[in-house]
Amino acid sequence: MNLSAAALAWGLVGCAGIVQAWAQAPVATERAAASVERGRALLLQRQDTGCVLCHQIPGLPAGGAIGPSLHGLAERSTLSQARLHIADARRFNPQTIMPAYLSTEGLHNVAAGLQGQTILTPQSLEDILVYLFQPTARTPVIAP
Incomplete structure (x- = not known):
């Protein structure tokens, strides 16, 4: 492995550690107070979150296919x-068109009144997650 490849590999390991640490950061307060109803409402907001504009979401009216x-x-x-x-889906795909819902890093052409503000709060992100990860009724598969 040449020097630049080694440096890149170490850099990626460092980034992965930061991402993993953030993913495991304590969000107990937000998670404990998370609401399926608020999550559903957030997912339906076309102007604020826009989730249904691009995604098909269980239990919600037909969404987009982007x-x-x-x-x-x-x-x-x-x-x-x-x-x-x-x-922030850009961590996984820098070319994504999905908004950075809980990040303001690297954003350009942001309206003056919205600079430094995230689309979601940590609480609203947890509300959305509790909706998306709620247990669903599954039809049992009966073997022939």
């Missing part, structure tokens, strides 16, 4: 992974 369907999210993602993606 982003992946959020049906079965709990089966293919952990709560921490989903939290990181919603907070």
Whole structure:
């Protein structure tokens, strides 16, 4: 491995550690107070969050098809992974069109009155997650 590849590898390890630490940071207060009803309302807000504009979301009216369907999210993602993606999907895909919901880093052309403000609060992110990860009634599969 050449020097620049080694430096990149160490840099990625450092970033991964920071991301992992943030994902595991205590959010007990927000999680304990999380509300499925508030999460549903936030997901439906076309002007504020815009989630239904791009995603199909279980239990909500038909949404968009720009982003992946959020049906079965709990089966293919952990709560921490989903939290990181919603907070700032640019960490995983710098070219994403998904807004950075809980970050203001690297944003350009932000209206003066909104500079330094995030779209979501930590509490509203937890509300959305509790909605998306709520247990659903599953139809039992009966073997033939």
